[in-house]
Amino acid sequence: MTLSKEKKLWMYRKMHEIRNFELEVDRLFKANLIWGTCHLSVGQEASAVGAIAALDEKDMITSTHRGHGHCIAKGGKLPQMFAELLGKETGYCRGRGGSMHIADLEMGNLGANGIVAGGIPIATGAALASKLKKDGKVTLCFFGDGATSQGAFHEAVNLAAVMKLPVVYVCENNLYGMSVPFKKASAVENAADRAKAYNIPGIIVDGNDVEAVYNVVKEAVERARKGEGPSLIEAKTYRWLGHSKSDPRVYRTREEEEEWKQKCPIKRYRQQLISEGIEEEVLNKIEKEVEDEIKKALEYAQNSPEPKVEEIMEGVYA
Amino acid sequence: MAEKLYIEALREGLREEMLRDENVFIIGEDVGLYGGAFGVTKGLFQEFGENRIIDTPISEAAIAGAAVGAALCGMRPVAEIMFFDFFTIAMDQLVNQGAKNRYMFGGKAKVPMVIRGPMGCGTGAAAQHSQSFPAVFAHFPGLKVVMPSTPYDVKGLIKSAIRDNNPVVFVEHKLLYWTKGEVPEGDYTVPIGKADVKRDGKDITIVAGSIMVRRALEAAQKLEEDGIDVEVVDIRSLKPLDLRTVVSSVKKTGRVLIVEDDPISYGWGAEIAAGIAGSEAFDYLDAPIKRLAGLDIPIPYNPNLEKHAVPQVPNIIEAVREVLR
Numbered sequence: 001m002t003l004s005k006e007k008k009l010w011m012y013r014k015m016h017e018i019r020n021f022e023l024e025v026d027r028l029f030k031a032n033l034i035w036g037t038c039h040l041s042v043g044q045e046a047s048a049v050g051a052i053a054a055l056d057e058k059d060m061i062t063s064t065h066r067g068h069g070h071c072i073a074k075g076g077k078l079p080q081m082f083a084e085l086l087g088k089e090t091g092y093c094r095g096r097g098g099s100m101h102i103a104d105l106e107m108g109n110l111g112a113n114g115i116v117a118g119g120i121p122i123a124t125g126a127a128l129a130s131k132l133k134k135d136g137k138v139t140l141c142f143f144g145d146g147a148t149s150q151g152a153f154h155e156a157v158n159l160a161a162v163m164k165l166p167v168v169y170v171c172e173n174n175l176y177g178m179s180v181p182f183k184k185a186s187a188v189e190n191a192a193d194r195a196k197a198y199n200i201p202g203i204i205v206d207g208n209d210v211e212a213v214y215n216v217v218k219e220a221v222e223r224a225r226k227g228e229g230p231s232l233i234e235a236k237t238y239r240w241l242g243h244s245k246s247d248p249r250v251y252r253t254r255e256e257e258e259e260w261k262q263k264c265p266i267k268r269y270r271q272q273l274i275s276e277g278i279e280e281e282v283l284n285k286i287e288k289e290v291e292d293e294i295k296k297a298l299e300y301a302q303n304s305p306e307p308k309v310e311e312i313m314e315g316v317y318a
Numbered sequence: 319m320a321e322k323l324y325i326e327a328l329r330e331g332l333r334e335e336m337l338r339d340e341n342v343f344i345i346g347e348d349v350g351l352y353g354g355a356f357g358v359t360k361g362l363f364q365e366f367g368e369n370r371i372i373d374t375p376i377s378e379a380a381i382a383g384a385a386v387g388a389a390l391c392g393m394r395p396v397a398e399i400m401f402f403d404f405f406t407i408a409m410d411q412l413v414n415q416g417a418k419n420r421y422m423f424g425g426k427a428k429v430p431m432v433i434r435g436p437m438g439c440g441t442g443a444a445a446q447h448s449q450s451f452p453a454v455f456a457h458f459p460g461l462k463v464v465m466p467s468t469p470y471d472v473k474g475l476i477k478s479a480i481r482d483n484n485p486v487v488f489v490e491h492k493l494l495y496w497t498k499g500e501v502p503e504g505d506y507t508v509p510i511g512k513a514d515v516k517r518d519g520k521d522i523t524i525v526a527g528s529i530m531v532r533r534a535l536e537a538a539q540k541l542e543e544d545g546i547d548v549e550v551v552d553i554r555s556l557k558p559l560d561l562r563t564v565v566s567s568v569k570k571t572g573r574v575l576i577v578e579d580d581p582i583s584y585g586w587g588a589e590i591a592a593g594i595a596g597s598e599a600f601d602y603l604d605a606p607i608k609r610l611a612g613l614d615i616p617i618p619y620n621p622n623l624e625k626h627a628v629p630q631v632p633n634i635i636e637a638v639r640e641v642l643r
C-alpha cells in the first residue's frame with residue numbers, strides 16, 4: 001500500500017506529539033506536580049499511530065492503562081489531556097478520572113482502562129452495536145501482552161469470532177506485563193498464536209515500524225468492515241521506561257533496554273522519510289510545532305480551575 | 319518491643335507461617351522477584367523459591383480458583399490480589415466456589431485459604447484502584463473477613479487466617495502499609511472474630527475499622543483537649559462480628575459513632591447500627607446512632623475531591639460533637 005506524503009507526515013507528527021507529551025508528563029511527575037500514578041508508552045509510539053492511521057475518523061477504539069498514545073493518535077486534544085492529569089475541571093474527565101481513565105467519546109475513544117483486559121469485552125460490545133446498527137464502523141481494541149492471560153480476553157475474542165463482529169484486536173507486546181516476561185505468562189511463543197483457538201487470523205508485526213503496523217491493521221480493518229470478522233494483530237515493541245511511576249526494573253537488564261532504544265520508532269521513521277526524499281526542514285518544522293503545541297497545552301491546563309467540591313456528587317447516574 | 323511498619327509485620331507473619339508449615343504458599347501477580355506491587359512479599363522469593371512464591375500471569379480468577387482447589391487438597395494458599403478492586407474478577411471462584419464448598423458438600427470439604435489485598439483511596443489511583451468494599455464479602459456465608467488496623471494486629475491476624483480452616487478475606491489498606499506500631503518478636507496470634515478496644519473513654523464510642531481506626535484515634539486525641547473522652551473500638555473482624563464488645567462499650571458511653579471507609583449505602587456500619595439497636599444497649603442510648611462513611615460515588619482522581627470522598631479526621635471530630643450536642 002502506498003501512503004500519501006500527507007499521511008506519512010501526519011504519522012510522524014503524531015508520534016512526536018506522543019513522545020513529547022509523555023516526556024513532559026514524566027517531568028511533571030518527577031517534580032511532584034501530578035498526583036497518583038501513570039503508565040508511559042515511550043518507545044511504543046509506532047503501534048498506536050500505525051494502527052489508528054488505518055481507521056476512518058468515525059471508527060472507534062478502546063485503550064488501556066498505557067493509553068496516552070492511543071488517545072493522541074485518535075485525535076485527542078493535548079490541553080484537555082494535560083488538564084485531566086493535573087486533575088482540573090477542564091480535563092477530559094473533569095479531573096475525576098486521571099491518566100488511566102481518559103475517554104474522548106466524540107473522537108471514538110471509548111476510554112483508557114485501569115483494569116487489565118477491561119476494554120476487550122467493551123470493544124467487542126461496540127462492534128456488536130455496529131453490527132446491529134449497520135453503521136459501518138470498526139472498533140480497534142488495544143491491550144498488552146499481559147492482558148491475553150485474562151479470561152475476559154478469551155471470552156470476548158471468542159464471542160467476536162463466533163459472531164463475526166467488526167473488531168480488530170491489537171496486542172502491543174512489550175515483552176512484559178509489569179515484572180513478568182511474556183515467556184513466563186504464556187505457553188505459546190506469540191500472543192498472535194492465540195488466534196488459532198478462535199479460528200481468526202493472527203498476525204505478527206514489527207511494532208516499531210509504523211508503516212508495517214499500518215499495513216497489517218489496514219487489511220484487518222477492511223476485513224472487519226466487510227463482515228468477515230475479527231483479527232488478532234500482535235505488534236512487538238518495548239516500553240523504555242518503568243511500568244509505572246516507581247519501578248526499579250529489576251526484572252530486565254540495562255543492556256536489553258539500550259538495545260531497544262536503538263530501535264527507536266521515531267528516529268527510524270525520520271531516517272526512512274529522509275531517504276524517501278522528504279526534506280529535513282519539513283520534519284524539523286513539525287518537531288518545532290509540536291514543541292510549541294505541548295507548551296501551550298500545558299499552560300492551558302495549569303491555568304485551568306480545580307473541580308468544585310460542591311459538585312462532587314454530580315454525574316454518578318445519567 | 320520493637321516498632322515495625324505494618325508492611326513489615328505482615329511480611330513477618332507470612333514468613334513465619336511459611337517456615338512453620340510447608341503447605342503454606344503464596345500465589346499472585348508480581349509477588350516473586352518484584353516483591354509485590356506494594357512490596358509485601360519482598361525478599362520471600364529469594365528465601366523460599368519459585369515453588370512457594372508463585373508469580374502468575376494476570377489472571378485473578380485463576381489465582382483465586384487455584385487457591386480454592388489447592389486448599390481443597392490440603393494446601394494452605396495465601397493468594398495476593400494486587401488491588402482490592404480486582405477481587406471482583408476473582409469473585410466467582412471465591413463466592414460461588416470457595417465459600418460454598420464445605421456446606422454444599424455436606425461438611426466433607428474444607429477450604430483453608432487466605433485471599434488478601436489492599437483497599438482504599440488516598441493515593442490518587444482513581445475509581446478502579448481505590449475502592450473499599452469489605453462488607454460485600456461479609457455478606458456471603460462461608461467467608462470470614464478481617465481488616466487489621468495496626469502492625470500488631472496484622473501479624474497476629476495473618477497467622478490466624480492462615481491457620482483457619484476456612485476461606486478468609488484479608489483486607490489491608492494502602493495507607494496503612496507505611497504506618498508504625500509495636501510488634502513483639504516471634505509467634506503470637508490475634509483471634510478472628512474479636513473486636514478490640516483501642517482507646518478507653520466514657521463519653522462516646524467510635525466503632526471504626528481499618529484506616530478509620532487510626533483516624534478515629536487521632537480525632538480522639540484532639541477531642542481530649544476539649545475534655546471529650548472518646549472510646550475507640552476497632553471492629554477488626556467483620557465476619558464473625560463481635561457485637562458483644564461494641565454493645566458493652568455503648569452501654570458504658572451511651573453514644574456511638576460508626577466510621578467506615580466504604581460507600582455508606584449498605585455498608586457494614588448498618589449491620590453494627592442494627593446490632594446495637596436490637597441489643598440491650600438500646601436502652602442506654604442518649605443520642606441516635608450516627609454513621610460516617612464514604613460518599614456514594616466512585617473515587618475521584620483530583621486530590622481534593624478524593625479527600626472529600628471518605629471521612630477525614632476533621633469530619634470525625636465534627637461528627638462526634640454532633641452526637642454529643
Ligand SMILES: Cc1ncc(C[n+]2csc(CCOP(=O)(O)OP(=O)(O)O)c2C)c(N)n1
Nearest residue numbers: 066114115116144145146147176177178404
Ligand atoms: C485486573 C488487573 N490486574 C492487575 C492489574 C495491575 N496491572 C496494571 S498494568 C499491569 C501489567 C499489564 O501488562 P500488559 O497487559 O502487558 O500491558 P503493559 O503494562 O505492558 O502495557 C498489571 C499487572 C490491573 N490494573 N488490573
Ligand SMILES: [Mg+2]
Nearest residue numbers: 144145176177
Ligand atoms: Mg506488556
